[in-house]
Amino acid sequence: MTSVVQSAPGEIYDIELDENLKRANDLIADENRGLLRKHGVRAIDVMGSVGSGKTSLIEQLVPLLRGRYRIAAFKGDLTSEIDSERLASLGIQTVQINTGRECHLDANLVRKALGKIDLNTLDIILIENVGNLICPADFPLGSDKRVVVISVTEGPYMVVKHPFIFADADVAVINKIDLARPMGVDTSALSNDVRAVNSKTSVVLTNCRTGEGVDKVAAALGFKSGS
Amino acid sequence: MHEFSRTSQIVEAVLSEAQKQDAKEVTEVEVEIGDLTFLGLEQVEFAYKILTDKTIAKNSKLKIKEIHGRGKCESCSYDGPLSYLSDPQFHISFPTFNCPKCEKPLSITAGRECIIRRIRIRK
Numbered sequence: 001m002t003s004v005v006q007s008a009p010g011e012i013y014d015i016e017l018d019e020n021l022k023r024a025n026d027l028i029a030d031e032n033r034g035l036l037r038k039h040g041v042r043a044i045d046v047m048g049s050v051g052s053g054k055t056s057l058i059e060q061l062v063p064l065l066r067g068r069y070r071i072a073a074f075k076g077d078l079t080s081e082i083d084s085e086r087l088a089s090l091g092i093q094t095v096q097i098n099t100g101r102e103c104h105l106d107a108n109l110v111r112k113a114l115g116k117i118d119l120n121t122l123d124i125i126l127i128e129n130v131g132n133l134i135c136p137a138d139f140p141l142g143s144d145k146r147v148v149v150i151s152v153t154e155g156p157y158m159v160v161k162h163p164f165i166f167a168d169a170d171v172a173v174i175n176k177i178d179l180a181r182p183m184g185v186d187t188s189a190l191s192n193d194v195r196a197v198n199s200k201t202s203v204v205l206t207n208c209r210t211g212e213g214v215d216k217v218a219a220a221l222g223f224k225s226g227s
Numbered sequence: 228m229h230e231f232s233r234t235s236q237i238v239e240a241v242l243s244e245a246q247k248q249d250a251k252e253v254t255e256v257e258v259e260i261g262d263l264t265f266l267g268l269e270q271v272e273f274a275y276k277i278l279t280d281k282t283i284a285k286n287s288k289l290k291i292k293e294i295h296g297r298g299k300c301e302s303c304s305y306d307g308p309l310s311y312l313s314d315p316q317f318h319i320s321f322p323t324f325n326c327p328k329c330e331k332p333l334s335i336t337a338g339r340e341c342i343i344r345r346i347r348i349r350k
Contacts (some may be wrong), residue, residue: 018343025258
């Protein structure tokens, strides 16, 4: 004989859900990574504070690398095409990603941008994230490496106040070193802070207006400069 | 930072599961949130209250379990909680992603979660 158990109205049930709300972005990031690998394209996620010199870094990297590599750039911003025009004037293919109100790029936006370009004609994509030292840390894009750009004009405590962004950073760029003295900021203390937070992160000091140190950024990312 | 949008994802998932189960009421929701995410727990609770108002989860209890950051050392055998550095001059305490034993980089194994573990419903 089979006994049947049924729910009665008003009974309480526990339902195991195990729903990971970050999985949606992480899955698309993995897809992006797979797609880029398949085409032999290396993508670099350039994160950093507002006005720290992310676009300037890309402007300096492109002439150094273009002899050996075919380069495109994605430029994330809330709105406008100001920076993507700056990058397009270098003669590289550029996709502007306007997030509207979101303060970071996500894997889905990057997937859409990847659909706009021919990956067979590229070796490197430089992805400039929205200026923000907080939120991009929570949203992997599927890039090969992550760079964080900070600058001395933001003061001496940028690293210890924003440690999470360095958790996945392969390279930390400390920019505007020509202004360190007038700002009274000790760049070696900032470098030590990065190492204290994550010893895996290589630290490079730059002046992205003159290009000083940018060759070391390229080397830290595993690229060869020149032709 | 993204408490409202994450919490609306939580509420949406809870209500859709509740509907699937023909629930009359959602009485409890259990979530796990890692302390390496940028989700402030008080703000999640606040957003949850607003977002569940006028739904069958209106009177539900949101139980948040905070998951502390952990890492596994790539060089030595360490597998445990992250350590924190502090600067008493500025009342700053910040995590380090270096191994507390050998100072080599850790790979993060916990602390980035945002998971709905379980919901309790009344049919």
